[in-house]
Amino acid sequence: LLEGGYCLKSLAEGAALTLKSLLGDPCPSLDMTSNPCTSIIQTIQNVIFAHQKYWKCFQVDFLLSQSFKAISMYSYDEEPLSVFPTVDCYPTQDISKIDEFSVLQHLVSETQLLNINNKVCVSFDLIVDQKHESSESGHPECPGRISAILNMYNDFQLTHRLLILPSREAEESELLLAHSREHVDEMSNLHKLSPSELSEKEKCYDSVYLTTDTYKVSTLASGCLLQVVDSVMKNESASGVAVIRPPGHHAELDIACGFCIFNSVAIAASYALNKYGLKRIMILDWDIHFGNGTMRAFSSDPRVLYISIHRYQNAKFFPCSEEGSHKV
Numbered sequence: 001l002l003e004g005g006y007c008l009k010s011l012a013e014g015a016a017l018t019l020k021s022l023l024g025d026p027c028p029s030l031d032m033t034s035n036p037c038t039s040i041i042q043t044i045q046n047v048i049f050a051h052q053k054y055w056k057c058f059q060v061d062f063l064l065s066q067s068f069k070a071i072s073m074y075s076y077d078e079e080p081l082s083v084f085p086t087v088d089c090y091p092t093q094d095i096s097k098i099d100e101f102s103v104l105q106h107l108v109s110e111t112q113l114l115n116i117n118n119k120v121c122v123s124f125d126l127i128v129d130q131k132h133e134s135s136e137s138g139h140p141e142c143p144g145r146i147s148a149i150l151n152m153y154n155d156f157q158l159t160h161r162l163l164i165l166p167s168r169e170a171e172e173s174e175l176l177l178a179h180s181r182e183h184v185d186e187m188s189n190l191h192k193l194s195p196s197e198l199s200e201k202e203k204c205y206d207s208v209y210l211t212t213d214t215y216k217v218s219t220l221a222s223g224c225l226l227q228v229v230d231s232v233m234k235n236e237s238a239s240g241v242a243v244i245r246p247p248g249h250h251a252e253l254d255i256a257c258g259f260c261i262f263n264s265v266a267i268a269a270s271y272a273l274n275k276y277g278l279k280r281i282m283i284l285d286w287d288i289h290f291g292n293g294t295m296r297a298f299s300s301d302p303r304v305l306y307i308s309i310h311r312y313q314n315a316k317f318f319p320c321s322e323e324g325s326h327k328v
Contacts, residue, residue: 010104024119026238028111046071114235118163121237123224124150125167128245131213135199139209141246141259149243163237170222170267177270178263178297180254187215187261207318208256218246218261225268233276249291250319257293258319266297269304279303285310289317290324 021027045063049070052058129146133139153159175184191212193201198210221244228240248265250258269281283298285291285308298304308324315322322328 007101007104009101009108013104013108020113024238026114026116028113042068114238116235116238118231118237119239120161121163121165121228121231121240122153122243123165123167123227123240124243125220125224128167128217128220132211132217132246134209136209141209145245146243163231165224165227165231165240167220168223168227169216169219170226170262174226174267174271175219175222175262177274178253178266179251183254183256187218187256190214191216205256207250207258208261209259214246214261220244221246221248222262222264222267225264226271229268229272233272249285249287249294250289252293252296258289260293263293263297265291266294269298273303280305282307290319290321292319292321292323295323 017028045065045068048058048063049068124146126146130143133143134141150159153162172184172188190198190201190210193210193212198212202208202210221242224244225242228237228242231237232240242264244264246259246261248260248263248267251260251263251266265283265285269283272278272281280303282305283294285294285306287309288311290310290312291306291308295306295308298306310324311317312324312326315324
């Protein structure tokens, strides 16, 4: 929240919207009216500088421009007030300032203050939870993962507070948002293969097992996530969770990898960009493994910011890619 100064309207709006967000309502989407002025940039940089010693998130050099000069002490020569007036104490604004404030009034009138009844939606498919099982005993990507999470929801008495969405399979055109035609066709034909043929085909991939159910469960996983995207973007829900398997962030454009068949997050992000015209999306990938597939899907797309928190170990930890280094 930036101090509104002598503009009571902007101060009041900033305080109201901040409180609204703290109470759990979605932040309104504001159109950018102009580039931030120099004084605002300097103020933000001074706030960062003042907090750098205490907040680790600010302890990176590139947050401050090379020309930045910190204000270490503010000098004030006037005699401090002992009594502070509370009414009729703001300066009268001239015509030019009043014209500038009309921009603020336009923002206020155009801002949609959404009151969404469903705070969180969830999508899952229990059929998926019983299929697509490795022949390897004790495999970590196994049936039961979804039901285990849902059982925890019940234990914490969360289920009755969630909007439960129906599951669906992702359509072929949706899979093609993040994958090549060759990869989609290859996965869709797995049900035709014998167990020995599937076992042989697994050797073409890095840490992937295949079954006759692989395509169906993978399209259901992606489809469930798209259901969440639709619910949030249509203002039916403020936020959402997709409890799905198999995972997806290792799957690349034309190949499965690391238990992942289709990259559901990459599909969902592309879907949101194309269907709803979003301008910016941030993907926070919090996993012990680097999400190589998701990173490569958007490496040249300025609309998507991909952040991965993972174990790197000098590229010796799966997927053993130097692209997972913080220096990339």
